Amino acid sequence: MESSQPVFTLVVLGSEGGHTAEMMNLLSLLQMDRFAPRFYIAPATDDMSLQKACVFEDSLVHKNGVKGPLPQFMQICRSREVGQSCTTYVWTTLLAIVCALWLMIRIRPQVVIGIRWSSVFYVESIARVRRLSFSGLLLYKLHIADQFFVQWPQLQKKYFLSSLCWLSHVVD
Incomplete structure (x- = not known):
């Protein structure tokens, strides 16, 4: 694929609050005509994120x-609601994985917000100061991410992988 060709891009939005705002800030730094068409996805319980994307x-x-x-x-089922018990979120997470795989097969994105088929880059939320999110922890423990970025030095010190890097502030 030539570098001047646009790439199918899947933008995964987080929960209604700061996660979506972070994503919009990150997207505003990109050359958007390069990332087209764009497919935005959010949890089915989150209308606000899709409104912000619109x-x-x-x-x-x-x-x-x-x-x-x-x-x-688009919206898909959410893997875990805030406050959901550990015994039930295993099942809802499995359902969300099936929905996400179906979506990946249907859209076949070349880029998923910095995740490419050949490389997986994960940027942990700036809200995560002391420990990784559930998603981040899964990617970290299962060694799925090729590059794993955190935004706080104490997280970098806590997790000892050579691919774990501290981003000072990507977006001001």
Whole structure:
């Protein structure tokens, strides 16, 4: 694939609060015409994240004149709700994995927010100061991520993989 060719991009949005805001900040740094078409995905219980993504896409058209294929917005089942018991989130996580795999087969993205078929890059949320999120912990323990980034030096010191790096502030 030539570097000038746009790539199918899947943008995975987190929970309604800061995770989606972080993703929008990260996306604003990218050359968006390079990442098209874009498919946004959020948990079925999270309408706010998709609304923020829609506003972001509208701003690209109005401010920058970005044109191309229209973005698509989708929801899938959530792996775990805040406060959900450990005994039930195993099953909901398995269901979410099946939904995510079906989506990956259907869309066949070339890029998943910095995750490519050949390399997996994971950036842990800035909100995670003392320990990794459930998703991050799974990727870390199962050695799925080729590069694993945290945003706090104490997390870098706590987990001793050579691929674990501290990002000072990617987005101001």
